[in-house]
Amino acid sequence: xxxxxxxxxAVVTVVCAALLLLPVxxxxxxxxxxLTLLTRIIIFALAASSLNLIMGYGGMxxxxxxxxxxxxxxxxxxxxxxxxxxxxxxxxxxxxxSALFALVIGSLSLRTRGVYFIMITLAFAQMTYYVASAxxxxxxxxxxxxYKRSTFDGLINLSDRTQFYYLCLGCLFGGLYLIxxxxxxRFGLVVQGVRSNEQRMQAIGFPAYxxxxxxxxxxxxxxxxxxxxxxxxxxxxxxxxxxxxxxGDLMVMVILGGMGSLFGPLIGAIVYLVLEELLSQFTEYWxxxxxxxxxxxxxxxxxxxxxxxxRVRRG
Amino acid sequence: xxxxxxxxxxxLQFGLLLFLLAAGLTLVFGIMDFxxxxxxxxxxxxxxxxxxxxxxxxxxxxxxxxxxxATLLLxxxxxxxxxxxxxxxxxxxxxxxxxxLILFFNDMVRLIWGPAGLALPLxxxxxxxxxxxxxxxxxxxxxxxxxxALLVAALLYLVVMRTRIGMLIRAGASNRxxxxxxxxxxxxxxxxxxxxxxxxxxxxxxxxxxxxxxxIGMGENILILAFVIIVIGGIGSIRGAFLAAIFVGLIDTxxxxxxxxxxxxxxxxxxxxTAAPALSSMLIYLLMAIVLVVRPEGLFPxxxx
Amino acid sequence: xxxxxxxxxxLVRRFGxxxxxxxxxxxxxxxxLHAIIGPxxxxxxxxxxxxxGQLAPNSGTIHFAxxxxxxxxxxxxxxxxxxxxxxxxxxxxxxTAIDNVALAVQAHDGxxxxxxxxxxxxxxxxxxxxxxxxxxxxxxxxxVLVSELSHGEQRELELAVALATRPQLxxxxxxxxxxxxxxxxxxxxxxxxxxxxxxxVLVEHDMEAVFALADRITVLVYGRVIACDVPDAIRRxxxxxxxxxGEQHAVTRHG
Numbered sequence: 001x002x003x004x005x006x007x008x009x010a011v012v013t014v015v016c017a018a019l020l021l022l023p024v025x026x027x028x029x030x031x032x033x034x035l036t037l038l039t040r041i042i043i044f045a046l047a048a049s050s051l052n053l054i055m056g057y058g059g060m061x062x063x064x065x066x067x068x069x070x071x072x073x074x075x076x077x078x079x080x081x082x083x084x085x086x087x088x089x090x091x092x093x094x095x096x097x098s099a100l101f102a103l104v105i106g107s108l109s110l111r112t113r114g115v116y117f118i119m120i121t122l123a124f125a126q127m128t129y130y131v132a133s134a135x136x137x138x139x140x141x142x143x144x145x146x147y148k149r150s151t152f153d154g155l156i157n158l159s160d161r162t163q164f165y166y167l168c169l170g171c172l173f174g175g176l177y178l179i180x181x182x183x184x185x186r187f188g189l190v191v192q193g194v195r196s197n198e199q200r201m202q203a204i205g206f207p208a209y210x211x212x213x214x215x216x217x218x219x220x221x222x223x224x225x226x227x228x229x230x231x232x233x234x235x236x237x238x239x240x241x242x243x244x245x246x247x248g249d250l251m252v253m254v255i256l257g258g259m260g261s262l263f264g265p266l267i268g269a270i271v272y273l274v275l276e277e278l279l280s281q282f283t284e285y286w287x288x289x290x291x292x293x294x295x296x297x298x299x300x301x302x303x304x305x306x307x308x309x310x311r312v313r314r315g
Numbered sequence: 316x317x318x319x320x321x322x323x324x325x326x327l328q329f330g331l332l333l334f335l336l337a338a339g340l341t342l343v344f345g346i347m348d349f350x351x352x353x354x355x356x357x358x359x360x361x362x363x364x365x366x367x368x369x370x371x372x373x374x375x376x377x378x379x380x381x382x383x384x385a386t387l388l389l390x391x392x393x394x395x396x397x398x399x400x401x402x403x404x405x406x407x408x409x410x411x412x413x414x415x416l417i418l419f420f421n422d423m424v425r426l427i428w429g430p431a432g433l434a435l436p437l438x439x440x441x442x443x444x445x446x447x448x449x450x451x452x453x454x455x456x457x458x459x460x461x462x463x464a465l466l467v468a469a470l471l472y473l474v475v476m477r478t479r480i481g482m483l484i485r486a487g488a489s490n491r492x493x494x495x496x497x498x499x500x501x502x503x504x505x506x507x508x509x510x511x512x513x514x515x516x517x518x519x520x521x522x523x524x525x526x527x528x529x530x531i532g533m534g535e536n537i538l539i540l541a542f543v544i545i546v547i548g549g550i551g552s553i554r555g556a557f558l559a560a561i562f563v564g565l566i567d568t569x570x571x572x573x574x575x576x577x578x579x580x581x582x583x584x585x586x587x588x589t590a591a592p593a594l595s596s597m598l599i600y601l602l603m604a605i606v607l608v609v610r611p612e613g614l615f616p617x618x619x620x
Numbered sequence: 621x622x623x624x625x626x627x628x629x630x631l632v633r634r635f636g637x638x639x640x641x642x643x644x645x646x647x648x649x650x651x652x653l654h655a656i657i658g659p660x661x662x663x664x665x666x667x668x669x670x671x672x673g674q675l676a677p678n679s680g681t682i683h684f685a686x687x688x689x690x691x692x693x694x695x696x697x698x699x700x701x702x703x704x705x706x707x708x709x710x711x712x713x714x715x716t717a718i719d720n721v722a723l724a725v726q727a728h729d730g731x732x733x734x735x736x737x738x739x740x741x742x743x744x745x746x747x748x749x750x751x752x753x754x755x756x757x758x759x760x761x762x763x764v765l766v767s768e769l770s771h772g773e774q775r776e777l778e779l780a781v782a783l784a785t786r787p788q789l790x791x792x793x794x795x796x797x798x799x800x801x802x803x804x805x806x807x808x809x810x811x812x813x814x815x816x817x818x819x820x821v822l823v824e825h826d827m828e829a830v831f832a833l834a835d836r837i838t839v840l841v842y843g844r845v846i847a848c849d850v851p852d853a854i855r856r857x858x859x860x861x862x863x864x865x866g867e868q869h870a871v872t873r874h875g
Contacts, residue, residue, distance in 0.1 A: 061407055108604060112611045115350060115406055119546045120607050123600040126539060130600075134593030186732040186739040193723050196712040203672060203706075204785055205698030205727035214733065244539060248414045255411055285426050291419025298412040299400055 008309035012263045015270070019169055023162045035165055041273045042168045043229045046175050048253040048265035050222035053179050055251070056260030057188065058215045059195030060110070063118045064125025065250050068098045068220050070132055070242030072227020077144040077237040087150030087158070091228050098224025099217050101128070106216035110209060122244055132239040143238025150232055158232055168229055172266070175222050180262055182218070191215045256297060258306030267305050317451055322572045323565070328457050330564020331464035335519035336537060337544040337556040338471060339512025345551025346484060347505050349398070350406050352413035354516055354541065355534025356420035357393075361386045361517025362524040362533065363424060366433040375438045382521045383514055390513020394506050402505070421531050432530035435521075460522050467518065468557060475553055484508060540567075543603045549613030559614065563599050570595040623686055624649045625789055625819050626671075631680035633666055633843075640666040641677065642843035648789070653811075653820045655830045658840030659863075664823050665707065667840070668793050671821070672704050673697050685788060698727065703787030705778040707794045707823075711766045717777055718762040722749035724784035752784040753777075756810060772803035779810070789819045796826045808832060831855070839863075 019038065026035040047069055054060040075094035084090065105124040112120055138144045149158040158164050182188045193201045194208045201208050231237040240246070249272070257268025275293075279286030301308055340354050364385045369378030397416070401409050437456055444452035475481035483504060520534070527533065544563050548555025575591035582590065606614060626648040633641035640663045648654045658664055669675035671682060673694040681690045689697055712720050719740070725748040726732055726739065739745065753759045756776040761769060769777065775795055782790055795811070796804050808829050814820065815833065824830050830837065831851045838848040839860050847857045854860055 061410075063410070108608050112607050115344075115550065116546060116607060116611060116613075118350075118406065118410065119542055120604060122539065123543060123603050127597045127600045130596035131593045133596070134589055136589055181738075182735050184738045184740065185736055186726055186734040186742075188735070189719070189723055189726070189739050190732045193712050193715070196714055197710060199674075200706075200710045200712060200781075201723075202694040203698060203704055203710075204724040204781060205695050206723075206732070207693070207695045211732070245414075245417075245535065248410075251407075252411060252414065255407065285422045287418035287422035288426065291415040291417070291422070294415025294418070295397055295412045298404075298408045298415075302408070 006309070008261075008263075008306050011267070011309055015263075015267065016173075023165055027162070032161070035161055037273070037277060039161075039165050039168050039233055040230075041269050042165075042172050043226050043233060044250070044253065044273060045266040045269035046168075046172045046229070047223045047226035048250050048257070048269050049172070049175055049179060049262075050219040050226065051250050052254045052259065052261075052265045053182070053222070054216055054219040055254055056264070057183055057195065058191045058212060058219075060212060060216060061118050062109075062121040062216075062219075063244065063247050063251065064105070064121035064123075065219075065223060066242050066244070066246035067101070067125040067128045068223035069227040069230055069246065070128060070237065070239065071098050071101055072224035072229075073231035073237035073241060074132060074135075074138070074144070074227075075224075076150060076228045076231045077146050078138055080146050080148060080150070081138060081144060085148050085151050087152045090150050091225070094228040095221050095224050098227070099221040102217040102220025103213070106213045106220070110212050110216065122247070125242060125244060125247055129239050129242045129244075132242060139238065141239060143236055143240070146231060146235045146237065149235065150228070164232070168233070171225060171229060175225070176262060176266070178222070183262070187211065187214070252294060254304075256294075256304055258304030261304070261306040264304055264306040271305060318572075320447075320451055321453060322569055324453055324457065324461070325572075326565035326568035327561065328461050328464075328564070329568050330561040331461060331468065332519050332523055333537070333540055333544055333564055334468060334557050334560035335464055335515045335522075336541040337548070337560050338468075338553060339515040340541050341545040341548070341551055341553065341556045342484065342508050343512050344545060346508055347402050348406075349402055350409045350413070351398070351512075352410060352538065353393070353398075353416035353420065354512070355536075355538030356417055357386055357390055357513045357516040357534070358520035358523075358537060359420065359424065359529075359531070359534035360389055361520030362435070362529040363428055363433065364517070365521035365524050366435040366529045367428075369435060375441070379521050383517055386517025386520075387510050387514040390517075391506060391510040393513070394509040398509065399502070399505065417535065420534075424531050430531065432528035435524040435529055437525045441525075456525060463518075463522065467515070471515075471553065480504070480507070540599065543599055546613055547603050547606045549616040552613070552615045555613060555615030563602070566602060567595070567599050570598040574598075625685055626821065627683040628671075629681045629683070631667075631670060631682065632678045633663075633670060633675065634678055640843050641670065641680075644680070644840075644843065644845055646838060646845065646848070648819060648821055650788075650819050652835045653815045653822060653833055655822045655824060655834035655837045656840060657824065657827070657830055657837060661842075662840040663843035664840055665793070666843070668704070668707075668791060668823060671791060672702070695727075698785055698787075701786070701788035702791065703782040703785045703789070704791040705775075705782050705793055705795055707797055709771070709774045709778060711774060711777060711781070713767045714765065716763050716765055717758060717769065717773075717780075718746070718749050718753060720766060720777060721752050721780050721784045722746060724781045725749050725752075728785050749784060752780040755783060756780045757806070772799055772806075775799060775803070775807065776810070779814075783814075787818065789821065790814065792820060792822045792824075794824055795822070796824060796829055804829065 019042070022038055023035060026032060047065070051062065051065045054062055072094040075097050076090045079090045079093060105121065109117055109120045109124065133141050152158070156163050156167060158167065190201065190206055190211045194206070194212060198208050230241065253268035253272050254265050255268070256272055257266065258264030275290065276286060279289055336354065336358055340351065343349050343351050361382055364382035365379055368381040369375050372378050372381070401412055441456040441459060443455055445455045445458055447453050475484055540563065544559045545556055547563070548559035574595045575587060578587040578591050624647040628644060628646040631641050631644040632639070644667065656664055656667070666675065670677050673692055677690065681688055683689065684697065684700060684702055687700065689700065712723070722745045725745050729745065750759060750762060753762055756779050758773060758776055758780060761773060766774065766777065779795065796807055799807060804826065811820070811833055822830065822833065834851055836848065836850055837854045839846050839854060841863045846863060847854055847860050849857065
């Protein structure tokens with residue numbers, strides 16, 4: 001990739017630097033709130049980035065991506081409730097279950113196209129929502145409180161605000177780096193080729209389905225990680241994190257930031273959640289402004305923020 | 316046995332209600348190729364309008380009629396102000412924009428009517444049970460929902476199959492370019508169809524209102540159900556939507572009513588009481604997944620594009 | 621006689637009541653340039669779709685290089701060495717020309733479940749892609765987005781993509797479609813070069829090109845083969861004249 005000195009690169013650089021230095025600012029000013037808010041934003045940015053991998057690069061418009069947030073979260077929560085507090089067990093389980101779930105629903109959903117794909121992914125996510133609601137042993141509708149965060153003995157203490165923040169940030173940057181490598185790899189080019197013209201890719205010899213499915217599973221796994229982080233962040237997991245409006249939120253973040261742009265989802269998550277926070281301080285009825293704002297963005301700023309910043313989308 | 320008949324009727328009633336919602340959705344989807352998530356909001360608005368107007372006028376019927384008119388106008392206004400600019404855009408754009416509208420409507424309702432739900436009491440003449448067969452009673456109101464919905468379905472069928480507008484609607488659902496080629500005022504047709512869909516959604520909402528509480532977010536669950544129905548039925552097909560709606564209504568209702576007992580016969584009590592609610596909620600999604608895997612274009616696809 | 625590279629036996633494909641491919645048999649030996657012509661609606665595209673695997677026949681078999689490929693999906697046929705170009709240009713529009721070709725090279729260079737290395741930096745993929753572009757005269761346009769190439773250039777790129785899969789057989793579906801006079805002439809020159817190396821099945825409307833290039837010509841009418849012979853014989857063939865060439869007869873004399 002050519003690195004260009006332009007507005008979007010400048011914004012991304014400033015944002016990343018600010019994210020790295022935020023705990024310092026927080027410690028100096030004693031502003032804990034901003035650290036909490038940004039931790040949440042970073043986690044959602046990771047989830048949105050994983051969605052961007054399939055949606056922006058792979059052309060798979062999944063409307064059920066929040067399911068993995070729940071699955072990752074419940075894996076942590078349920079294991080914690082059963083007395084297994086070690087993150088070395090919890091997190092691999094969270095990732096594995098997310099991957100497995102993605103494999104199952106992906107192998108079915110990817111037989112369909114277009115709106116049917118949007119709807120079937122939505123349906124599967126709703127199913128997991130209802131399953132979670134029915135887990136009466138683990139809180140059912142009311143959700144499950146996690147009394148102790150995942151332990152990584154001798155490595156990191158998740159209950160320490162700053163350490164947890166950096167862990168989340170590390171996961172985000174790690175995730176973005178992984179996605180960047182994937183997108184430019186052989187595999188990534190195939191997936192993007194299939195997005196662009198599936199028939200052509202079949203004709204030159206690629207079994208498109210396998211590549212799409214693999215991509216779908218990778219994205220689900222990354223989002224499962226975000227789910228594990230989110231559960232630790234809130235010390236709580238409930239069916240609500242998988243509700244379809246959550247999937248909608250993730251989609252909004254991706255599109256708001258700029259689909260198919262590496263840092264788009266990060267920018268989108270920041271703007272969306274900060275806006276939500278600001279508007280809700282200003283008025284209880286923040287969605288009265290947010291809703292029409294979304295409509296305007298769709299109507300007048302199709303490439304998202306990164307698009308507005310003048311980044312030319314590359315294949 | 317009586318329980319079965321009652322549940323069958325409940326299923327039919329729920330299915331017909333779903334059909335009212337799905338019909339508008341599938342028309343809008345089929346003709347304008349437009350994914351309207353805000354359809355559920357129109358359903359919600361229908362219920363809120365009804366609760367309000369019935370309170371003002373003191374008459375259930377009058378209130379309902381006013382609410383219907385209000386939803387129709389709201390739908391047309393919505394189409395005119397916002398949605399018509401989204402025709403021809405990506406489905407994703409449409410999903411996003413109408414997702415924004417859901418946020419907007421939910422908060423607007425909260426602003427106007429407050430966060431607590433409303434109740435819409437029934438007039439006395441609709442609360443008495445009706446004797447269907449000797450010994451079989453059924454609530455008059457639910458029965459009247461079935462009658463009204465069937466009438467509307469029949470009317471819709473006549474309009475779509477027998478009138479000029481209906482011909483255009485069908486032509487549009489199977490071949491969008493064609494109506495353009497015929498030199499029809501597409502904008503007007505679209506607005507009309509959208510208004511019709513909105514009115515149907517409003518009707519569903521106001522009829523459902525006395526059975527459930529009128530509350531924020533009521534449109535979202537049922538919207539997903541309506542989407543499931545049009546996907547199962549085949550996008551753009553009224554007949555498919557009708558059959559799928561009845562099917563889904565029956566499966567959902569019967570599943571909730573009888574699945575717990577059935578499961579208790581095979582599973583232990585505790586396991587059954589955990590699995591039953593989840594499984595009965597999931598049934599229709601499971602159904603849709605199966606249908607899509609077997610027939611990726613739905614059971615009754617409208618003629619190929 | 622040695623086995624032909626492509627052998628089609630008794631292929632049948634129906635659409636509702638219409639027989640689009642009517643008990644069709646065809647043999648293409650190695651090294652031949654075999655043209656398939658026929659009036660519109662003769663079932664040429666249906667035949668191509670079945671050869672490439674887009675469409676399954678109702679009955680009959682297709683053998684390629686001695687293997688039965690009748691039921692194989694398109695990507696497997698490509699792996700065996702059957703390459704195609706599309707009648708309506710079908711490229712990755714938001715990719716550059718060289719990316720389009722490099723992907724075709726990549727498809728035939730081991731699996732692509734490689735997630736880490738930068739594929740655009742793999743020298744041998746790029747070199748092979750550049751060679752294929754060179755071949756069709758597009759080397760200078762390697763880094764241009766497909767959507768910004770002219771129609772003629774896109775047709776040439778179609779060919780480069782097919783070449784990059786190192787095929788045994790090139791299945792060219794109207795490569796001259798929509799080309800101007802000079803572009804057509806360039807394409808004919810190019811095909812004359814390629815026929816020295818590849819077995820080619822050419823579906824084409826441009827009779828001048830067909831008669832100039834083909835070793836043998838198969839004439840399809842209503843899904844049936846009404847003639848299959850060398851160009852001179854086809855020109856004289858009574859049934860062909862009647863059924864097809866009639867009004868275009870004047871054109872064929874130039875060939």
